[in-house]
Amino acid sequence: MADAPIPQAATDGGAPSAPGGGAVGRTRAVLAAMGAPEALAGPLVAALGPAADTVLSDDPWRLLALPQITPEQADYCARTALGQAASIDDPRRGRALVAHLLRRAARDGHTAIEERRLTAALRSARVSAPAPALEAALEDGGVVVYEAVEEPDDDFGFDDGEAPEMPDPDRYYALARMGRAEQALGAGISRLTAASEPIMDAYTAAETVEAAARRLGAEVAPETAAALVAVSLRGVCVLTHGGGARTAVAHVVACAEAIATDSEVGIAVAAPTAQAAAALNEAIAALGGDGERSGDDETGADGRVRAVPLARLLECRAPGDFARTAENPIEAGLVVVAGAMALDAEHAAALAGACANGTHLVLLADPAQAPSAAPGQVVADLVASRTVTVAALxxxxxxxxxxxxxxxxxxxxxxxxxxxxxxxxxxxxxxxxEAAHRTVQLVTDSIPRAVGIPADQVQIISATRGGEAGTDALNAACKQRFNPGPGAVAGLDPGDRVLIAADGPGHCAGDTGRLTAVGADGARVELADGSVATVADPAVLRPGWAITVAAAHGGRWPAVVAVFPPETRGSRPQVYTAVGTALRHLSIVHAAGLALAQAVRDTPAITRRTRLVQALRES
Structure with missing residues (x-):
C-alpha cells in the first residue's frame, strides 16, 4: 500500500484545534510542516510529553504513538519532513513499528508477542531487517524481551555420557509496562502461595462454615463448604462458578467473613465496579440470619461485610497509581474479589502486590465470560498454571x-x-x-411499563460501536430522548448517564453513573452503590446509556438490553458476557440473523497471547 496522508477524520474532533502556545503550539507547527492535521498536537503532547515537538522533529515516525495513525500515514509524514533521508529501513521507523505493533496487540488483549510473530509482522510492514528494529526498540526502553525454554515432555537423558544440547529459548516481546506488570503478578502470586499458612485447620473451618450457615438459616452446598475449607488453608484460591451461582457466591462471602472474624485476621471484599459491588451487596443482604458478625468499617447496616469497587479497595489515586502497595498493604488477612474474570494483568498485579505476606487471596470467577477489557487473561492463566488451588461452586x-x-x-x-x-x-x-428503534422503545417504554424497572436502571449493551445500532448512534438517540443539551462538558451535560473510562479516586474504569455537576475540581458522578465520585479529568467520561460488551465486563444492572446488530462478529464468550450482566430482566434485540447462533456454537473461546503461566512457573 502506498504512503498516505492523514485525513482530518483521524483527529478526535475532525477539525484543526484552536491556536495556542506552549508545547501544543510548537507541536502544531511541526505537524503542519510534515502535512499532518494540527489537531493531533494535543494528543501527541499527552503521549510524548511537553517536548513532543522536538521528538517529532527528530523522529516523525513517533506519530505512531497515536492509535489512529497507520504506518502508511506515518511514512507519508516522514517522507514529507525528511525527504530522501526517510528510508524504509531507518532504525527509527523500525523502532516505532515495533512499539506500534505491540500497542495494537495490547488493544486486542495480548500482553506479549513471540519473536517470530513480531518479525513476520515487521516484514509485512516492509522492514527488510527486523533484528535491528527489535534491538532499537529495546534500547529505547519502551519494549522489553523475555526468554523461555520449553520444558521437555521427558526427562533429559545422557547418551554416551554426554549432556544433551539445550534447545534455543523462545523470545517474547512486550510493552515495558505490560511485561513488568505480568512479571510482578507472577511473583506476587508465587509469594502469596509460598508465604501462606492456614487461617484455620480444616476441621475448625468446616465447623465455622456450618455455624455460619445455621446463623444465616441457609443450606450451604457441600461443594461450597469444601471450597471454603480450601480458602482457609491455601494462600491463593480460584473459585469458579457459572452464571446461575449467585447464592453460592453470596454464601462464600458470608462464610468467608465468618472464618476471617473467628480467626481475627480481617476480611476485605471487592468487585470490579461500583455496580457489581452493589449487586453483590444486595445478594449478601438477601441472605437470612441475625446479621450480627463484624464491627469492621466495611460493613453494612446488617453488620455483614460489604463489597467495594476494586479501585477503591486499592485506594486509587490516578490510573495505575494506588496507595495500597507492599509498603502499605490491604489491612486484611483474607481478600475476596468477585467477578475476577474482569481482572486484567495490571490490576491483578496491583492487587497481588497490595496483599501482605500471609494474606489469603480468593478470586471468584465465571470462566465462560470473555477475558478482561484490558490486556491479559489472568484467571485462565492462573488455572492453567496449576500453581493455585482451584475449586468449583x-x-x-x-x-x-x-x-x-x-x-x-x-x-x-x-x-x-x-x-x-x-x-x-x-x-x-x-x-x-429497526434494532435501534426497538432498543430505544424498550428503554423508554416497554421495560418500565411491562417489567416495572425504571429507565435509569436499564443498561444498553451493544456488540458494536459503529453503525445505526452501535453504541455511538444509540447514545446519541438516548441523549436526545432523555437529556437533550449542548454537550457543554466534553459533549456531555449534567443529567447524562456516563461511563467512566479510567480509574481514579473513588471510581473504577467501567463504572456507570449519572453526571450530576461539573466544578473546578472535576465532574461529579453518582454511582450505582450510592457513592459520588469526583472525576478530575472530564475527558475520561463517555456517554453511558449504551456501552460495548468490553466496557460492560465486570458490571451488573437490574435490566439490560443486549443489542446484536447485523454486522456483529461475535463469539460465545462475548455473547455470554453481554447476557450475563442482567440481574432481573434481559431483552435481546437480535438483528444478526443465523450468524450469531453460529458464532456462539463455533467460536467457544477468545485466545490471548500472554506470559503469566511462564512467569508463575519461573517464580
Missing part, C-alpha cells in the same frame, strides 16, 4: 430463566427459554435501523 437450585439462558450459551447454544415473568425477552429486528 455449584449452580443455585431451581435456576431462573436468566440462569438457564447463560447456561445454554455456555454450552454453545443460543435459543429461547421459558420466562413466564418476562425475565428474558427476544426482540427480532430486520435491520440495524
Amino acid at each position: 455449584p449452580d443455585d437450585p431451581g435456576p431462573s430463566p436468566l440462569a438457564r439462558l447463560t447456561a445454554m450459551v455456555a454450552d454453545g447454544e443460543l435459543g429461547a427459554v421459558e420466562a413466564p415473568g418476562r425475565e428474558v425477552v427476544t426482540v427480532p429486528a430486520g435491520s440495524a435501523a
Whole structure:
C-alpha cells in the first residue's frame, strides 16, 4: 500500500484545534510542516510529553504513538519532513513499528508477542531487517524481551555420557509496562502461595462454615463448604462458578467473613465496579440470619461485610497509581474479589502486590465470560498454571430463566427459554435501523411499563460501536430522548448517564453513573452503590446509556438490553458476557440473523497471547 496522508477524520474532533502556545503550539507547527492535521498536537503532547515537538522533529515516525495513525500515514509524514533521508529501513521507523505493533496487540488483549510473530509482522510492514528494529526498540526502553525454554515432555537423558544440547529459548516481546506488570503478578502470586499458612485447620473451618450457615438459616452446598475449607488453608484460591451461582457466591462471602472474624485476621471484599459491588451487596443482604458478625468499617447496616469497587479497595489515586502497595498493604488477612474474570494483568498485579505476606487471596470467577477489557487473561492463566488451588461452586437450585439462558450459551447454544415473568425477552429486528428503534422503545417504554424497572436502571449493551445500532448512534438517540443539551462538558451535560473510562479516586474504569455537576475540581458522578465520585479529568467520561460488551465486563444492572446488530462478529464468550450482566430482566434485540447462533456454537473461546503461566512457573 502506498504512503498516505492523514485525513482530518483521524483527529478526535475532525477539525484543526484552536491556536495556542506552549508545547501544543510548537507541536502544531511541526505537524503542519510534515502535512499532518494540527489537531493531533494535543494528543501527541499527552503521549510524548511537553517536548513532543522536538521528538517529532527528530523522529516523525513517533506519530505512531497515536492509535489512529497507520504506518502508511506515518511514512507519508516522514517522507514529507525528511525527504530522501526517510528510508524504509531507518532504525527509527523500525523502532516505532515495533512499539506500534505491540500497542495494537495490547488493544486486542495480548500482553506479549513471540519473536517470530513480531518479525513476520515487521516484514509485512516492509522492514527488510527486523533484528535491528527489535534491538532499537529495546534500547529505547519502551519494549522489553523475555526468554523461555520449553520444558521437555521427558526427562533429559545422557547418551554416551554426554549432556544433551539445550534447545534455543523462545523470545517474547512486550510493552515495558505490560511485561513488568505480568512479571510482578507472577511473583506476587508465587509469594502469596509460598508465604501462606492456614487461617484455620480444616476441621475448625468446616465447623465455622456450618455455624455460619445455621446463623444465616441457609443450606450451604457441600461443594461450597469444601471450597471454603480450601480458602482457609491455601494462600491463593480460584473459585469458579457459572452464571446461575449467585447464592453460592453470596454464601462464600458470608462464610468467608465468618472464618476471617473467628480467626481475627480481617476480611476485605471487592468487585470490579461500583455496580457489581452493589449487586453483590444486595445478594449478601438477601441472605437470612441475625446479621450480627463484624464491627469492621466495611460493613453494612446488617453488620455483614460489604463489597467495594476494586479501585477503591486499592485506594486509587490516578490510573495505575494506588496507595495500597507492599509498603502499605490491604489491612486484611483474607481478600475476596468477585467477578475476577474482569481482572486484567495490571490490576491483578496491583492487587497481588497490595496483599501482605500471609494474606489469603480468593478470586471468584465465571470462566465462560470473555477475558478482561484490558490486556491479559489472568484467571485462565492462573488455572492453567496449576500453581493455585482451584475449586468449583455449584449452580443455585431451581435456576431462573436468566440462569438457564447463560447456561445454554455456555454450552454453545443460543435459543429461547421459558420466562413466564418476562425475565428474558427476544426482540427480532430486520435491520440495524429497526434494532435501534426497538432498543430505544424498550428503554423508554416497554421495560418500565411491562417489567416495572425504571429507565435509569436499564443498561444498553451493544456488540458494536459503529453503525445505526452501535453504541455511538444509540447514545446519541438516548441523549436526545432523555437529556437533550449542548454537550457543554466534553459533549456531555449534567443529567447524562456516563461511563467512566479510567480509574481514579473513588471510581473504577467501567463504572456507570449519572453526571450530576461539573466544578473546578472535576465532574461529579453518582454511582450505582450510592457513592459520588469526583472525576478530575472530564475527558475520561463517555456517554453511558449504551456501552460495548468490553466496557460492560465486570458490571451488573437490574435490566439490560443486549443489542446484536447485523454486522456483529461475535463469539460465545462475548455473547455470554453481554447476557450475563442482567440481574432481573434481559431483552435481546437480535438483528444478526443465523450468524450469531453460529458464532456462539463455533467460536467457544477468545485466545490471548500472554506470559503469566511462564512467569508463575519461573517464580
